[in-house]
Amino acid sequence: MIDMTLTPAHYKSDVKPVWCPGCGDFGVLNALAKALAKLALRPEDVAVVSGIGCSSRIPAYTSAYGFHGVHGRALAVGTGLKVARPDLTVVVTGGDGDGYSIGGNHFLHACRRNVDLTYIVMDNRVYGMTKGQPSPTTEADWTSKLMPQGTGLGEIKPMAIALAAGANFIARGFTGDPNGLADLIVSAVEHPGFSFVEVLSPCVTFRPEQREWKKMVRGHALAPAADSVEAATRIFADDGMNLGVLYAGTRRPFAPPIGRAQRTPTDLERRFAL
Amino acid sequence: MTNPSNSAATSVAIALAGSGGAGIMTAGNMLLEAAASAGYYALMTRSSGPQIRGGEAAAMLRIATHPVECMPAGFDLLAAVDWENVHRFGAEIPLGAGGLVLGDEAEGAPPAVFTASGAAIAALPLAAIARGIPGGRPNMVLLGLVGALLGLPEDAMHEAVSRTLGKRPAALEPSLAALAAGRSAAGSLQPFTPLAPPPGSAAGRWLITGNEAAGLGALQGGVRFVAAYPITPATEMLEWLSPSLESVGGVLVQAEDELASINMAIGASYGGVPSLTATSGPGLALMLESLGLAVASETPIVVVDIMRVGPSTGIPTKSEQGDLDIALHGLHGDAPHLVLAPNGVGDALATTQWAVTLAESLQCPAIVLSDQFLGQARAVIDRPAAGASPAARDVAAAAAEGDAPYRRYALTDSGISPMAIPGTAGVTYTADGLEHGERGTPSSQFTDHAAQLDKRLRKLADHDYGERWADLEGEGDLAVITFGSCTGPLREALALAYERGLAVRLVSLRLLAPAQPARLAAALAGVRKALVLEQNHSGQLLRHLKSSFDLPVPLASLRKPGGQQFNAAEILRHVVEWSAA
Numbered sequence: 006m007i008d009m010t011l012t013p014a015h016y017k018s019d020v021k022p023v024w025c026p027g028c029g030d031f032g033v034l035n036a037l038a039k040a041l042a043k044l045a046l047r048p049e050d051v052a053v054v055s056g057i058g059c060s061s062r063i064p065a066y067t068s069a070y071g072f073h074g075v076h077g078r079a080l081a082v083g084t085g086l087k088v089a090r091p092d093l094t095v096v097v098t099g100g101d102g103d104g105y106s107i108g109g110n111h112f113l114h115a116c117r118r119n120v121d122l123t124y125i126v127m128d129n130r131v132y133g134m135t136k137g138q139p140s141p142t143t144e145a146d147w148t149s150k151l152m153p154q155g156t157g158l159g160e161i162k163p164m165a166i167a168l169a170a171g172a173n174f175i176a177r178g179f180t181g182d183p184n185g186l187a188d189l190i191v192s193a194v195e196h197p198g199f200s201f202v203e204v205l206s207p208c209v210t211f212r213p214e215q216r217e218w219k220k221m222v223r224g225h226a227l228a229p230a231a232d233s234v235e236a237a238t239r240i241f242a243d244d245g246m247n248l249g250v251l252y253a254g255t256r257r258p259f260a261p262p263i264g265r266a267q268r269t270p271t272d273l274e275r276r277f278a279l
Numbered sequence: 280m281t282n283p284s285n286s287a288a289t290s291v292a293i294a295l296a297g298s299g300g301a302g303i304m305t306a307g308n309m310l311l312e313a314a315a316s317a318g319y320y321a322l323m324t325r326s327s328g329p330q331i332r333g334g335e336a337a338a339m340l341r342i343a344t345h346p347v348e349c350m351p352a353g354f355d356l357l358a359a360v361d362w363e364n365v366h367r368f369g370a371e372i373p374l375g376a377g378g379l380v381l382g383d384e385a386e387g388a389p390p391a392v393f394t395a396s397g398a399a400i401a402a403l404p405l406a407a408i409a410r411g412i413p414g415g416r417p418n419m420v421l422l423g424l425v426g427a428l429l430g431l432p433e434d435a436m437h438e439a440v441s442r443t444l445g446k447r448p449a450a451l452e453p454s455l456a457a458l459a460a461g462r463s464a465a466g467s468l469q470p471f472t473p474l475a476p477p478p479g480s481a482a483g484r485w486l487i488t489g490n491e492a493a494g495l496g497a498l499q500g501g502v503r504f505v506a507a508y509p510i511t512p513a514t515e516m517l518e519w520l521s522p523s524l525e526s527v528g529g530v531l532v533q534a535e536d537e538l539a540s541i542n543m544a545i546g547a548s549y550g551g552v553p554s555l556t557a558t559s560g561p562g563l564a565l566m567l568e569s570l571g572l573a574v575a576s577e578t579p580i581v582v583v584d585i586m587r588v589g590p591s592t593g594i595p596t597k598s599e600q601g602d603l604d605i606a607l608h609g610l611h612g613d614a615p616h617l618v619l620a621p622n623g624v625g626d627a628l629a630t631t632q633w634a635v636t637l638a639e640s641l642q643c644p645a646i647v648l649s650d651q652f653l654g655q656a657r658a659v660i661d662r663p664a665a666g667a668s669p670a671a672r673d674v675a676a677a678a679a680e681g682d683a684p685y686r687r688y689a690l691t692d693s694g695i696s697p698m699a700i701p702g703t704a705g706v707t708y709t710a711d712g713l714e715h716g717e718r719g720t721p722s723s724q725f726t727d728h729a730a731q732l733d734k735r736l737r738k739l740a741d742h743d744y745g746e747r748w749a750d751l752e753g754e755g756d757l758a759v760i761t762f763g764s765c766t767g768p769l770r771e772a773l774a775l776a777y778e779r780g781l782a783v784r785l786v787s788l789r790l791l792a793p794a795q796p797a798r799l800a801a802a803l804a805g806v807r808k809a810l811v812l813e814q815n816h817s818g819q820l821l822r823h824l825k826s827s828f829d830l831p832v833p834l835a836s837l838r839k840p841g842g843q844q845f846n847a848a849e850i851l852r853h854v855v856e857w858s859a860a
Contacts, residue, residue, distance in 0.1 A: 020720055047704070048707055049701065049702055049703055049704045049705070049706075049707050050701075050702060052549075052550075052701050053709075054546065062721075064709045065709040065711070065719070065720065065721065068707055069707060070699075070701040070707050070708070070709070071707075071708070071709030071710065072546065072549055072576070072709065072710045073709055073710065073711045073712060073713060073721075074542065074545070074569075074572055074576070074712055075542075075568055075569055075571075075572050075712055077538075078538055078539070078542040078569065081506075081534070081538065081539040081540075081541075081542030081543045081546065082542045082543070082545055082546035082549070083546060084532070084539075084543050084546065085504065085506055085532070085542065085543030085544055085545065085546030085547035085548075085550075085554070086546035086547060086549060086550045086701075087546075088504070088530060088532055088543070088547065089503075089504045089530070089546070089547035089548075089550045089551075089552040089554070090547075090550035090551070090552070090701060090702070092702065093550065093701050093702065110535055110536060110538075110539075111535065111538075111539055113535070114534075114535035114539070261525075261530045261532070262525070262530070263503070263504075263528065263529060263530045263552075264503075264528050265528050266526070266527050266528030267526050267527075267528075268526045268527055269527060270495065270498035270499045270527055271499075272526075273495060273498065273523055273526070273527070274485075274495065277485040277486060277487040277491065277495075278483075278484075278485055278662070279315050279316060279481035279482065279483075279484045279485065279486055279659070
C-alpha cells in the first residue's frame, strides 16, 4: 500500500535510544526512516528484525513492526518471517559481532538463499554493548582488556564473503552521509533478493578514532560491477572506505509459494487409509 | 503362536533379516501391507547396522488379531536371506523356545545367538530358487515363504507386491514369480502355527508411522510453516511434511542448522503463521536459547523432538526417553512452557495437533517428545479420533489514531494478551527477548520483570487442559505411571496382569509440563503405591514426579536405558514382584 503523506518522522517511535551521544547508529535510524518514507511503505507493512548488540536495539526505535531476538539469529528470524509473509518488507539489522561472529553461518546462508530482504550491518569493528572487545572486523593490532596484545587475526571482508556466498545486492554506506545511506537502503529494498548493506557506523566511545572516518570515506566510489568477477577484483583491492553499490545481481529470489492450498489436511488422511 | 498345541495364533512376531541391499525393508513393508489389507493389526519396526547404506538390516513385525503397540519378549520366526552380520541383532530379535529360524541352506548354520534358545532351524535353497526365475530375488522368495507360513491370503500378498512394484513392470513379474515359488516351497517345511482369522476387514483402519502421524497432526493443528535441519530419526517427518505442507498451502524451509530452524519458525510465527520445527536431542539442545526467546517474546512455536539415545551423538538410530530433563528444565531463567508426549503411533497425531492448539492459544513454545520407536514404527491403527480444535490465536485488531497505545504484553487476568500480526495498522510493536513492560519497551526494572513473569506463568497455570493431560486406565490400589512409548508395552503388561488377577492402574502422562499435580493426585486416589516406568538411565520422570507433584503415594522406579524397548513380559515380571514387595 503506497501512502505519499508519510514523512521520515512517521517511522520513528517514542522510545528513547540507549545509544551514546554521537553514535553512528543514530545515522542509520535516520537513514532508514528516510528510506522508508521515500519508499512510501506503511509502517505496519514493514518489519525490522535484529539480534543483540547496540545496533540491534534499532527495531524498537522505529514505528514499524519489530522483532528483537537473540544474539546472532536475526537473519533466521527475518528469513522465516519473509518466507511466511512475502507481502511484508523485511529489514534485518545488526552489528558486526552479531552478524559476522555468532551469526556468521546465517550470513553465509542468507546470501546463498537469496530471500528478498535487506540486511543492514552497522559495522563499528567492536563489541560496544559489552564494552569494547574485538569483533571479526577489528584490526589485528587493536588492543583491549580482553585481548591486550590485539587478536593477531586478520579482519574479515564481509562484502567479499557476501559476494562469494551469492548475495544479490552488495553496497557500503556511511552514517556521516545519511542521505547517501538512505538512497542505498532504498536501492537495497527495491532490489529483488538478498540485499546486503555494510554501514560504517563509528563507535565514538570505544573506537573514538573512527571519528576520522568522515575524512577517509570516498562517496560514490563504488559503482555496480558488471559481474561478480569484476566485483571480486574490486572488493579485494578495496580499503574499506569506498562507498556505493558494489554489485547488483540478477539471481532469482528464494520465494516458495505459500497460501496456495490445493488440498486440506483431511484430504491427506486418505493416503493412510486402508 | 509359540504354543504348538494351538491351532491358530492371535499374535505372531516375525523378523526378516539380511545384508544391506538384499531388499529386507521392501519385503518387510510388503508383508506389513499384506497383513494390513488382510484385516490384521500389525506393527513394524526396523533396525540396521551403523553403515548409512549397505549394512545389515532387519524388519521386525508383529501381526495380530488385536491392536499392537510393542514387540513381544520372543520372536516366533526369524527369516533371513543371508547371515552376514545378522548376529548383531541378537539382542533385538530374541527367539522364543518354540521359534523357528529359517535361512538359505547355502548360507550355512544360523548364528548361535538365535538358536541357543532351542529354536527350530530350517533351511531352503532361497537363492537357488530365485536364480531359477529370470530377475527373481531371494527376498521375494522369502516373502512368499513367510506369507504362506503365516497363512496370509495369497491375493493379499500379491496385491502388496503389485502395489509397491506396479510402476516397474520389469521388476513386478519376476517378483510375483519369486513370491509364488516361495509360497510353494513352504510346503516342505514343518508345520508352523498360522494366524487366527483376521478380526474383520481393514476398512476404517490406517497404516501410518508415528512420524507421519505427527506431521499430519501438525497440519491438522494449523501449522503452515516448518523450518528444520535434517537429523535422524526426525528426518522422515520432515520428508513427509515437505510436499504435504506445500499441498495445503504451507512451506518447509531446510535451514542451515537448528539455531536457524527454530528462529525461522519463530519469525514465521511472529508473522502470524503457525510454525513448527522437528529435530532430535542434539538439535533440541541447540534450540534451547531460542525456546527462551519464544517464551519471553510470547511467540507460539512447536518443537517436535524425536528422541534418540544420548548424550551427544549417542545411538542415532535407537530410541530413548532421555530428553525429558532438557525439555522440562533446559531453558535458562524462569521460562514456563509446554511439554507433551504422544503415547502411541496414532496418538502422535492428536498430541502434536494438541500441542499446536495449546502453543497458539497460550502464545508460548510447546515441546513434543516423541521418540525413535514411535516415530519410525509403522502400524495398523484404528482411525484416530478427531483431535483438538484448530489453532486459535488471540489476535489484536487494528487501532485508529487516538486509540490508547497498543500494549502487546498487557497484564490481563488470563495472562494472554492479544497479539498484533504484522500488516495490522495502529498496533505495531517490537517483540522482545529483553524483559519489557506492557508495551514491549525494554525494561530492567524489577516490577516489570516480576509482573511479566507472573503473566507468563499465569497463562499456562490457569489454563484448563481438559481430559487430554493423561490416559487413565484400569482400577486397583496399585498404579504404574509412565509416558510416551513405554505406554504400549505397559498397557499389554497390565492386561496380562489383570488376567492373572492383579489389577493395576495405568497412568500415561501426555502433558508433562506444566505439571498437573492435583489431577494426578486425584487419579491416584485409593492407590497405595505407584511404580514409575520410563526408558532412560537416571529416572528423569521419577525425578519430575518427585520434584513437581508432591504425590501422596510412595514411588518406585522401573527403568532402563534406550537401545532396547521394554516388552510386556518384562514389565509384567517387575510389576508382579513390585506388587508383592
